[in-house]
Amino acid sequence: xxxxxxxxxxxxxxxxxxxxxxxxxxxxxxxxxxxxxxxxxxxxxxxxxxxxxxxxxxxxxxxxxxxxxxxxxxxxxxxxxxxxxxxxxxxxxxxxxxxxxxxxxxxxxxxxxxxxxxxxxxxxxx
Numbered sequence: 001x002x003x004x005x006x007x008x009x010x011x012x013x014x015x016x017x018x019x020x021x022x023x024x025x026x027x028x029x030x031x032x033x034x035x036x037x038x039x040x041x042x043x044x045x046x047x048x049x050x051x052x053x054x055x056x057x058x059x060x061x062x063x064x065x066x067x068x069x070x071x072x073x074x075x076x077x078x079x080x081x082x083x084x085x086x087x088x089x090x091x092x093x094x095x096x097x098x099x100x101x102x103x104x105x106x107x108x109x110x111x112x113x114x115x116x117x118x119x120x121x122x123x124x125x126x
Contacts (some may be wrong), residue, residue, distance in 0.1 A: 017047035 010023035022044050024035040032041070041049055092105055100108050103116060 015043035015047050015049060016043065017049065018043065018045045020045050 009026045011026045011029040012021065012023045014021050024041070043049055062083055098104065098113060101111055101113050103110060103113060103123050
């Protein structure tokens with residue numbers, strides 16, 4: 001009677017609980033890593049070794065986190081752009097009113113706004 005040994009490759013590892021060295025079939029280890037099966041496996045000393053999230057799950061979570069960060073940055077950029085446009089519109093409005101001779105502080109119209117500002121609103125900084 002002949003014994004046929006399986007020639008598949010093995011993945012050597014150390015139990016992270018008790019420190020014993022052992023090997024698993026590479027196909028099995030790759031399957032557990034790829035699929036993140038719950039339950040895991042046991043070392044020869046019967047330490048329960050759970051396999052965490054699969055690489056695909058980790059990659060999906062990282063991609064989702066990056067998408068959320070990108071969406072947040074887009075929202076902040078959009079908000080900043082709207083605030084900038086609003087401020088520019090207010091500055092343009094004030095300049096137009098000043099050119100027309102309207103005081104920015106009391107909303108009265110004057111032919112000589114510079115003289116009015118110097119006399120009536122001397123303590124106000126422009």
